[in-house]
Amino acid sequence: QFLGTLFMNSTPSIRWLVALRAEAKEIISQYELKSFEHQGPYQIFKSKKYDIWLIISGIGKVNAAAASAYLFLKSEATPWSIWINFGIAGFEKNYGTIFKIDKIISQSNNKTFFPSKVIKDKIEYASLLTVERAQENYSENYMYDMEGSGFFETTSKIASHDLILVLKIVSDNSNNKVTSINKDNIDCLVKKNILAVKNCLKNLIDLSEEIYISKQKPKSFYELTSKYSFTFSQKIALEDLLKKWQLLFPKRKLDVIINDCKDSKSVIVRLKSDIDETAISWS
Numbered sequence: 001q002f003l004g005t006l007f008m009n010s011t012p013s014i015r016w017l018v019a020l021r022a023e024a025k026e027i028i029s030q031y032e033l034k035s036f037e038h039q040g041p042y043q044i045f046k047s048k049k050y051d052i053w054l055i056i057s058g059i060g061k062v063n064a065a066a067a068s069a070y071l072f073l074k075s076e077a078t079p080w081s082i083w084i085n086f087g088i089a090g091f092e093k094n095y096g097t098i099f100k101i102d103k104i105i106s107q108s109n110n111k112t113f114f115p116s117k118v119i120k121d122k123i124e125y126a127s128l129l130t131v132e133r134a135q136e137n138y139s140e141n142y143m144y145d146m147e148g149s150g151f152f153e154t155t156s157k158i159a160s161h162d163l164i165l166v167l168k169i170v171s172d173n174s175n176n177k178v179t180s181i182n183k184d185n186i187d188c189l190v191k192k193n194i195l196a197v198k199n200c201l202k203n204l205i206d207l208s209e210e211i212y213i214s215k216q217k218p219k220s221f222y223e224l225t226s227k228y229s230f231t232f233s234q235k236i237a238l239e240d241l242l243k244k245w246q247l248l249f250p251k252r253k254l255d256v257i258i259n260d261c262k263d264s265k266s267v268i269v270r271l272k273s274d275i276d277e278t279a280i281s282w283s
Contacts (some may be wrong), residue, residue, distance in 0.1 A: 012205045013081040015071055016054035017064060019147050022186040023087045024056055026194055036074070042067050044074060053077075061106065061130050061150025068154040080212040082163045082204050085151040086197070088171035088186060089128065092138035095176050098193040099126035099143065100200070101166035106149035107131045113152045116162040119203045123196055128168060138173045160211055163204060169193055218242040220254050228264040238264075241271040248278050 018024040021043070027033070031052050033045035043056040053075040057067035064085065071077070091099075102125040104113040117125065127142040130149035138144070148166050155164050169189045172178040217239055224230075230238060245254070257274065261267045 012051060012208060013078050014052045014201070014205075015075060015077055015081055015083045016052075017057055017068055017071065017083070017085050017147075017151055018054065019057050019059050019064070019087050020186065021056055022183040023190060024054055025187055026190040027054060027086065030194060030198070038074065040070065040074070042070060044071065046075070050075075057147065057151075059146050060132075061108075061147055064147035064150035065154040068151055069158070072155075072158050077158070078212075079160060079215055080163065080208045081159060082201070082208050083151075083155045083159045083165070084201075085148060085155075085166045087145065087147065087168060088181070088189065089168035090135055090138055090144035090172045090178060091126070091142075091168075091170040092140045092173045093170075095170050095173055096189055096192060098123055098167060098169045098196055100124070101126060101128045101143070101148060101168060103127040103142075104148045104152050104166065105129050105142070106153075111149065111153070113149060113156070115152060115164055115166055118162045118207065119165070119200060121196075121200050121203060123167075123200055126168070128166065134178050136174075136178060143168050143170070163208055163211065165200070165204060167197060167200070218246055220246075224258075224267060228261075228267060230264040234264050234268060237268055238271075241268065241275065244275050245271050248275060 016024070016027055018027070024045070028045055031047055033047055033052065033054055036044040036046045036053070038044065045054045046052065053071060055067050055071040057063045068083070100119070100123045102115055102117050104115065105111070105128070107129055128148045129139075129142045129144055131144050131146060134146070135144045145168055148168070152164060152166060171181055171186065171189060221239055221242055224238065225235060258267050258270055261270055
């Protein structure tokens with residue numbers, strides 16, 4: 001129940017993308033996800049409240065990209081949804097350790113991506129090279145995977161940058177050959193690191209809630225737009241002004257301030273005047 005309290009009108013919204021069923025097994029168990037029955041190319045699982053979704057993409061960055069877009073549509077993800085690419089990766093050191101990724105390089109086209117480093121916890125950061133096929137010449141400078149760049153390039157177009165997370169567990173290196181990877185040791189690696197994953201997710205949920213709140217229109221917005229006739233551009237200006245006004249004057253009653261306003265234009269002028277006068281006094 002680490003998910004915490006409900007948002008104002010929504011629960012925390014989380015989307016997982018994993019390449020293999022073995023990587024997903026423990027997540028499915030932890031969050032009590034059930035199969036989502038649909039006609040489509042991917043296995044999808046969801047929670048009872050439809051707030052947590054998981055898709056199994058299959059191996060490769062093309063699959064990861066396509067599955068991310070597919071899950072976005074099927075799950076009706078929100079702008080404050082958290083997106084996580086979780087799985088195993090090769091790395092010359094730290095077998096069994098989980099890392100957050102802060103740099104992703106696509107080997108095929110040299111595109112480079114920089115995931116957010118806003119989350120602070122005990123999981124260290126590492127760089128990731130997304131390759132076309134499994135590698136056995138390991139590096140101490142970056143991890144190897146086959147999905148990261150495809151996932152990140154797609155989700156960065158549909159999600160908040162700070163809510164996209166790539167987590168990789170070291171599953172193979174020169175002392176632990178890729179050919180020895182099987183369902184059982186993947187499951188073991190995931191179980192070993194699941195608590196760290198959940199703790200990391202707590203911080204992202206808090207951030208997601210902040211983003212959710214920031215995207216909601218102030219209650220007074222609906223009251224004013226029902227009373228006065230605002231154009232489309234005026235509504236955009238009104239929302240921005242109301243957020244600033246409420247931040248500056250949390251105890252001031254809005255209806256008193258605009259009581260003598262006759263139309264939408266005068267409301268905007270009055271709000272802007274109050275805000276500008278405060279800015280001038282601060283300067």
